[in-house]
Amino acid sequence: MNSNSKKHQNCDKQGNCKDRLSELPDELLVDILSFLPIKDAVRTVLLRRFGNLWTLVRTIEYDFKLGGLFMWMVMKYHKSRTIDKLEIRDKCGPMKEELMELISFGFKKKTKVLGIHYYEPRLHYSFSVPPRVVWRNQFIVSLHLTNVYLGFTRYNQIDMVSLKKLELNFVRVSNARIKNLLSEFPCLQELVIKYPSELQALDFDAPNIEKLELDLCLKIRMPDGSGRSRYDERFSLNCPNLKVLHINEVCLELLDLIDVSSVREAKIKECCLSRDYVDYFRKLRKKFRNAKIIQLGNTAYLELGKCGSEKLAFRENQWTRLALRPVSHGSCLLGICRSLINSQCLKELIIYAHVEFFCDCNMLLDELSSPCVMQQLKTVKIREYEKPCQVLLQLIKFVLKSAVILERFVIVCKKKDELQSTEEKDFILQLSGLPRVSQKAKYQ
Template identity: 25%
Template sequence: MCHKREECDGEDRLSELPDELLVSILSGITMKEAARTSVLSHRWEKLWTFYPCLDLDGSKRLDNFLSQIRDIGPGITSERRNEILDIQRGGYINWVNHILESSQLHVVDEFKVQFDLDERYKPDIDKWVRFALEKKVKRFELDFSSYKDRVHYMGHYNYPLSLEALPLPSSIFLTSLILKMVAVSDQVLENFISNCPFLESLCVGGSRSLVHLRVPGSSLCLKYVEVTYCKNLKSLELHAANLLSLKYTGLSTAISFMNIPNLVELCVGGKYQQYFVHNLPILSKSFSQLQKLALDLDIKPYFLHMRNIKWFQNPILSQLKQLELHVVASDVQSLLLYSPLIEACPSLNRLALKLDWYKSAIKREVRKLRQCCHLSLKVVEMTGFVGQIVDTEFCIYLIKNAKMLEKMIIDPCYRSPYVIGDIELVEAARECAEQLRSEYCIGDKLIIL
């Protein structure tokens, strides 16, 4: 009988559910998929317009399009490429405008736009910003990263966000704010933060307008702050007692760590890491609760001069449990230069190294390994192992000195601007890793990916 009624009505049981339940079901899929349900029946035609998460990420669409252009070959001129890109930008603008005009939401949980846009589209972008804030958005993201440099946000594309373009109602419900390639000034961002009492996550990338960023208010809920590649930033002042995680990548900048007593996770990269490493004995006094430290040491080892640093003799990061190092490696130097840093973390139980390589015609002998005792270190991960002197001797050093070692994970991939994905080199690296297993009797402790 049920089957006959469904056939007569032309509806299924799912369509008989209340709107609230159907919208809840739609929230479990992407917005694009939700919009496609409008063709199912008259009952579903407008349901997607109540979708609470407006994820308008067009970056994958742009990447696929650019791949098609590259497949055409070098015959296409840069002028023609820009013309085609402008057509894609116009299509993206029209799509976002259509979604917002169709939306029947009073409150938006998430609003995210991601595409390669610039100030030519300011009137539309201003309209999007007003829409999101008037809908009491909780998670707000603008990402206008250039397709030319999707990683570092340092392209020529930016959006001059003026104070007038930000209508700040008396009560803003933002919990997450992400601005990439958005030219947001100190005043605007501080105003944003001060008027967002529930803000937990703040990310700013590639802003050329930030000079002296101050995160005010000890009572803020702010737990995560990320500032990357803001090339004109001179200072970063943090007053956030609840801050748990901080990531800074960029030029050497005056950063105040004095008012973030509960910080447990810190990531440092760019040129600032040189200053950070050399001044860690002093800076570490502000890191009494720090449990995870990630250093992106993406410079050639001989620039770092760690051999001249004498301050690793005493524990300086007593609570640190995880240490991640992204290192540019060469047999000119030795990864053993980083061993005093490991010794300065007596509670360390996980060490992760990511190695990038650059060529060097200079070869050296294996160095004499220093004797020390890492009583807490249990897990070691090395990505980019190639089986050369520099990575092999460091593995041996850890095998001999990490008395409680339970697992050593080696990923024998070759990361180099000269050789990428060479199968023979990868297999040779695996053979070198297997030699470590047999020579040092570490058995199942060694895992080779």
């Protein structure tokens, strides 16, 4: 018996072995096959336990290099009444008739997710998706197109009432066409545009579109080695009802944010900027004045909510600068502690203390007492400080015992004479007595 067969068998002390794979129900095996390319799924017909289970898969990833005969065989023997996802990939582009047949096959199965991807850059200008086949469908929820020309002349040809996500990669589209196109999707919630050609502006006010992901690659490299630079091209955004905005690889000095006041989460990565980074981040905060999360490269700004009102567990990140601001009625200290624990690259921390911190969570004491080492943190600033707060004192104690190379701890008062009262002097005395793991740490 080889090692591969042993992996699927469970032997008792008497040496009687059972094939664990054979004991799995058909439904689970079909789900497993759905993760495979269709070619590999069909090959399982050679295994007795799998038999013709491939004919029930609900995800089909098809590459036209497999040939038209294989495609006809898949369409002929597939038995599932529905398909959740159909991905069509090719480098040089299939025959139009073959593509139409495969798309029509998917639509007969009420496909929810459709992807058409071509990787030959020249097709970017020549091949179009037939409007009557794709653009008039009642079942597609998510549509993904790569190197495809949006080939329609009249927008009343579009009827996609279920479409919620649209992704366009390397797509040739003008400003006016994309604006008119978006107006035809009444349920569209998420828009993804990567490496567009000719597009210089996005201007839409559709309240249903909540998330925009934009990738304006500064230098586009095609598979044939050709490329072009976008360092000197301006791009403008006017999306007054947008909630989530993610931008990747853009020259910030050429990005015009006209109206993004409704954005609650803004993340901009891999940016090109010649001016002062911190100064630009302040200006960006004015543009995103209602955002609870702003991220510019490795600089982040978070607005923390009350206990239980938001997710308090933040994923591990690469932030080097972090600003935390509580909501108008105070914020949960647990959220701050957890964000610090997951920010191991942090060098500078700013905490706004114009309102009180609090925590009704029973987990707070465990978080404050748990070991946390922040090896990069050198500067901590408490801004807009107004009055003593014991929870704030707990937070400072947590930071002092965790930052091993801390050099500066700065407290900036909202008013100049706020540290003159007896209560404030007692607070300063308590601060001075807090233990510090870094001997270089100094109050300012």
